[in-house]
Amino acid sequence: MSQRRLPQAPAYWYDGSVPPLSARMLSALYASVTALRRKAYARGWLRSRKAGAPVVVVGNITAGGTGKTPLVIALVARLRAQGWTPGVASRGHGREDEAAPRWVDADSVAAQVGDEPLLIARASGAKVRVDRDRVAAARALVAAGCDVVVCDDGLQHYRLARDVEIEVQDARRRYGNGRLLPAGPLREPVERAADCEFRVLNLGVAGEGEAQRESGFGEWPMRLQVAAARPLRGGRAQPLSAFAGQRVHAVAGIGDPERFFAMLREAGIAVVPHAFPDHHAYTPGDFAFGSKLPILMTEKDAVKCAAFVEAQAYTVPVDAQLPEAFWIALLDRLPARLR
Known part of the structure; x- marks a missing residue:
């Protein structure tokens, strides 16, 4: 199973552990700067x-x-x-x-x-x-x-x-x-x-x-609300339920990739997760997964990948x-x- 380690949110942001001293010191400095900036606009x-x-x-x-x-x-x-x-x-x-x-x-x-x-x-x-x-x-x-x-x-x-x-x-x-x-x-x-x-x-x-x-x-x-999955190369859209019971490569380069993966799992889809950094610049090599499965990705990822992904790639829009x-x-x- 492919799982990328992301240079994003440290675990201590959300798991209750104490941040490192260096992070706490920088946080205090950041607080002073942002407070001064807000005050500057508030005071004119x-x-x-x-x-x-x-x-x-x-x-x-x-x-x-x-x-x-x-x-x-x-x-x-x-x-x-x-x-x-x-x-x-x-x-x-x-x-x-x-x-x-x-x-x-x-x-x-x-x-x-x-x-x-x-x-x-x-x-x-x-x-x-x-x-x-x-x-x-x-x-x-x-x-x-x-x-x-x-x-x-x-x-x-x-x-x-x-x-x-x-x-x-x-x-x-x-x-x-x-x-x-x-x-x-x-x-x-x-x-x-x-x-x-x-x-x-x-x-x-x-x-x-x-x-x-x-x-x-x-x-x-x-x-x-999840709309139907749309093929990136054109063709008829399919309901997300059409992938239930199947294994798929799930691609997400967003702020919280796990939310996208959880949504697919809730639909009964067997997810092979591929998490990328937010705003990731995709290349064809990013899709060398080693197995021919349908690919489901967010709309945000799809706008960057349509030119080189395989025919079995779909975007999953939400409203x-x-x-x-x-x-x-x-x-x-x-x-x-x-x-």
Whole structure:
């Protein structure tokens, strides 16, 4: 069985063990720097810049994946259905030249624009702009005709003024040991979440061993609904149940690969897991598994692999499902004069 060791979350972030002294010392330094930065914006020493249109920021206060991308796609679809013209601003983590601003469309190359922005562009059809400077990205979208900007993973980018903040949290991991980086997974103190207008709890796929997890007071539950597995080389989609009882190679280069593997196991699929680092740049050699089995992978991975994977490779899309009351409350937060 293939299992990659990932240079990602240390075990002590989530298993209750005490972080090394060096990590705790660096964490204290990190806390001082982030506190000073927040204070600088709160006191007006540093200024936030407006985009020229309402801005909705979707992010998290922990490192690693929490399910932001499906929520961004669902948010774009809902805004469009309500008559808005949304655009998405993103940094485009993992792309070759992160200093170069780029427009992203369905024909873009993941290595140049980033895997998540490309997935969002293909799934939503919205204008997507990648730029390290989120203010510049947001203003470019407004200049291109967007009347609302969704900022993907920009909760800590205080330079961009925002109208609504949405924090996304993983129900299984929560805030880990509650410590700041690198002693724990937190980018900012837990108290920062209270400043967000909306706190979304990603409960995962129904039946994914997460059924006992429920959202708490002030949290909005988000479920991920699995669509049919789609062949990367074209052809008819198949329900995930079609793979039940079979062995498959499961590929995930996301923040929490185990969530994807657990979802497949819950569907009765015998998983041979292949976990890669988040934003991994795949090569054909990564798929030299030594056995001819169907390959199932996340959408985020599929946008980087379609050109060279085998015919038996499938992507497993997921759709974010939230209560109707969440959408009503969110839309109510946007400026009425622009509706």
